[in-house]
Amino acid sequence: MNIPLVIIMIGLLIFGAHLFNGLFKFTKIPNVLILLVIGIVVGPITGLVKESYFGSVGPIFTSITLILILFESGTHLKIGELLKSIGSAFLLTLFNFLASAVIGTFIAYTFFSDIDLMGSTFFGVIIAGTSSAVVIPIIKQLKMNEKGHTTLMLESALSDVLCLVIGLALLQAMKEGVFEVKAILNTIWKSFLIATLIGFVGGFIWSIIIHFTRIIENSKVMNLAFVFIIYGLTEYLKFNGGIAVLIFGITLGNAYLLQNTFLKNIFPAKELMENEKDFFSELVFILSTFFFVYVGVCMKFESISVYLFALLIVGLIIVVRPISIKLLVRTKMSFKDLSIMSVMAPKGLVPAILASIPIQYGIAGGESIQMLSFAVVLLSILICSILIIILSKNPFQIGYLKKVLGVEEEINNQVNNENNTPLIQGDKNNINTTQDE
Numbered sequence: 001m002n003i004p005l006v007i008i009m010i011g012l013l014i015f016g017a018h019l020f021n022g023l024f025k026f027t028k029i030p031n032v033l034i035l036l037v038i039g040i041v042v043g044p045i046t047g048l049v050k051e052s053y054f055g056s057v058g059p060i061f062t063s064i065t066l067i068l069i070l071f072e073s074g075t076h077l078k079i080g081e082l083l084k085s086i087g088s089a090f091l092l093t094l095f096n097f098l099a100s101a102v103i104g105t106f107i108a109y110t111f112f113s114d115i116d117l118m119g120s121t122f123f124g125v126i127i128a129g130t131s132s133a134v135v136i137p138i139i140k141q142l143k144m145n146e147k148g149h150t151t152l153m154l155e156s157a158l159s160d161v162l163c164l165v166i167g168l169a170l171l172q173a174m175k176e177g178v179f180e181v182k183a184i185l186n187t188i189w190k191s192f193l194i195a196t197l198i199g200f201v202g203g204f205i206w207s208i209i210i211h212f213t214r215i216i217e218n219s220k221v222m223n224l225a226f227v228f229i230i231y232g233l234t235e236y237l238k239f240n241g242g243i244a245v246l247i248f249g250i251t252l253g254n255a256y257l258l259q260n261t262f263l264k265n266i267f268p269a270k271e272l273m274e275n276e277k278d279f280f281s282e283l284v285f286i287l288s289t290f291f292f293v294y295v296g297v298c299m300k301f302e303s304i305s306v307y308l309f310a311l312l313i314v315g316l317i318i319v320v321r322p323i324s325i326k327l328l329v330r331t332k333m334s335f336k337d338l339s340i341m342s343v344m345a346p347k348g349l350v351p352a353i354l355a356s357i358p359i360q361y362g363i364a365g366g367e368s369i370q371m372l373s374f375a376v377v378l379l380s381i382l383i384c385s386i387l388i389i390i391l392s393k394n395p396f397q398i399g400y401l402k403k404v405l406g407v408e409e410e411i412n413n414q415v416n417n418e419n420n421t422p423l424i425q426g427d428k429n430n431i432n433t434t435q436d437e
Contacts, residue, residue: 013038013289013290013293014286014289016034016038017031017035017285017286017289020034020035021141024141027389028388028389028392028393029385029389030137030138030141030385030388030389031137031141031289031292032134032137032138032292032346032381032385033381033382033385035289035292035293035296036292036293036295036296036378036381036382037296038293038296039292039293039294039295039296039297039298039299040296040297040299040378041296042293042296042297043296043297043298043299044297044299044300044301049297050297051297051298054294054297058294058298059353061287061290061291061294062133062291062294062349062352062353063231064228064287065133065287065288065290065291065349066132066133066242066349067227067228067231067241067242067245068224068227068280068283068284068287069132069133069136069137069284069287069288070132070157070242070245070246070249071227071245071246071248071249071280072249072277072280072281072283072284073132073136073153073246073249074245074246074247074248074249074250074251074252074253075249075250075252075253075271075272075277075280076253076277077150077153077249077250077253077254078253078254079250079254079257081146081147081150082150082154082250084147084150085147085150085151085154086154088147088151088328088329089150089151089154089155089158090154090158091328092151092155092324092325092328092329093129093154093155093158093159093162095324095327095328096128096130096155096159096317096320096321096324096345097128097129097159097162097163098128099317099320099321099324100124100127100128100129100317100320100345101121101124101125101128102124103124103313103316103317103320104120104123104124104125104127104128104313104376105120105121105123105124105125106120106124107309107312107313108120108123108124108368108369108372111309112309112365112368112372114364114365114368115364115365115368115369116364116365118170118173118174119174119358119363119364119365119366119369121170122167122170122171122174122358122369123355123369123372123373125162125163125166125167125170126163126167126350126351126354126355126373127313127347127351127373127376127377128159128162128163129156129159129160129162129163129347129350130152130155130156130159130344130345130346130347131156131160131346131347131348131349131350132153132156132157132160132242132348132349133288133291133348133349134292134346134347134348134381134384135152135153135155135156135344135346136153136156137288138344138346138384138385138388139152139153139340139344142340142388142392144337144340145333145334145337147333148329148333148337148338148340148341151329151341152341152344157242157243157246160240160242160349160350161188161191161192161195161240161242161243162188163350163351163354164240164242164350164354165184165187165188165191165240166184166188167350167354168354169183169184169187170184171354171357171358171361174358174361174363175361175363190239191238191239191240191243192240192243194234194237194239195234195239195240195241195242195243195244195247196243196244196247198230198233198234198237198239198244198247198248199230199234199243199244199245199246199247199248199249199250199251200247200248200251202226202230202244202248202251203247203248203249203250203251203252203255204251204255206223206226206248206252207251207252207255207270207271208270210223210252210270210272211270220275220276220279223272223276223279223280224280224283227245227248227249230244230245230248231244231245252271252272253271253272254271255270255271256271295348295352295377298352298374299374299377299378300370300371300374300375302371303371306368306371306372306375307375307379309372309375310372310375310376310378310379311379313376314345314376314379314380314383315383317345317380318342318343318345318383318384318387319400321342321343321345322342322400322401322404322405323404325338325341325342325405326404326405326406329341334395335395335396335401335402335405336391336392336395338401338405339391339395339398339401339405340388340391342401342404342405343383343384343387343388343391343401344384344388345380345384346380346381346384346385347373347376347377347380347381348377348381351373351374351376351377352373352374352377354373355369355370355372355373355374356370358370
């Protein structure tokens with residue numbers, strides 16, 4: 001490996017990521033898609049970079065990326081918006097998770113003879129959620145309605161928990177040949193509850209300590225260290241570190257609320273300062289850049305039929321998803337925001353990690369599960385990105401969304417307003433100019 005060339009490529013990639021972000025305003029192409037394509041080109045297509053180069057560092061890198069994305073997002077969530085969105089997010093997560101899991105299980109079991117029912121269920125579960133690592137960077141670029149933004153972010157975090165907990169439980173069942181629904185349900189609620197408690201207590205304690213750490217040089221890195229400790233401790237106790245880190249960020253981001261209560265003299269809680277938030281934003285940006293290139297490098301293109309079935313799975317999931325938006329999102333939003341929520345179903349970190357484990361365990365059908373999961377990850381991100389480009393440029397182009405969301409009258413009014421407003425403004429400007437003359 002030519003080390004100077006690799007370092008140059010890293011520098012160019014960071015420059016390019018900033019450029020892609022700037023171009024989004026004009027092209028509406030999410031930088032996630034461009035980075036993924038770069039990874040595919042330098043990886044599977046040209047062979048310049050191989051997955052084996054990363055060794056055991058790859059899974060650690062993906063975990064660190066997810067940790068920072070969830071924490072940084074949590075610090076920007078306000079309790080008021082969170083309470084408004086948690087109900088919709090939970091129901092949306094449950095509906096879409098079950099629907100996606102059924103679709104994935106059915107396709108894998110019906111069309112792949114080497115994947116049994118348990119393996120098919122495992123596959124359906126791990127591709128049933130939406131990826132925090134993909135969803136959050138995209139919705140940040142789109143500048144959505146705050147309720148829609150929060151709902152999608154919570155959905156991705158909650159579905160990550162379901163995918164991980166149920167997926168790992170199914171893996172254990174596949175190894176031992178025993179499957180207990182009660183045990184899985186107990187694991188889910190305990191994982192969520194205790195992870196939430198750890199995140200809240202950690203955030204509360206750190207909001208008090210952080211004031212004293214700021215006298216130390218380079219104290220921003222101490223915040224990062226404590227985030228890692230919260231995640232690692234939660235995972236070590238066999239609970240969900242992602243949820244703990246998200247709650248930790250939310251608690252720290254809303255610590256200012258204690259200053260308006262009688263507790264302010266007892267618990268002098270402080271939130272992150274703007275320069276500390278900027279530090280995490282930069283870290284998230286850089287790590288996200290390399291993460292999506294890494295995902296592209298890890299893609300596999302060994303069978304066209306696998307990608308055709310993956311396309312069928314992703315297509316069915318996106319067809320079903322607008323129904324859940326119609327039924328479960330009650331807050332009034334623009335058609336554009338509702339449409340974006342309807343197509344936001346990209347897969348990412350969880351299936352990419354879990355799909356490789358059956359091969360390591362020597363489980364029958366493991367290779368097919370991995371190839372199909374990777375294909376679903378790639379196509380879901382690709383199709384989601386294409387649909388977002390279409391919706392960002394003209395949200396009224398997709399007739400299916402208009403029909404399912406049932407907002408034809410609102411759309412007509414919006415179109416009329418968009419068509420008429422510039423003309424009226426122009427006429428007024430012309431009249432004023434004439435009078436001045």
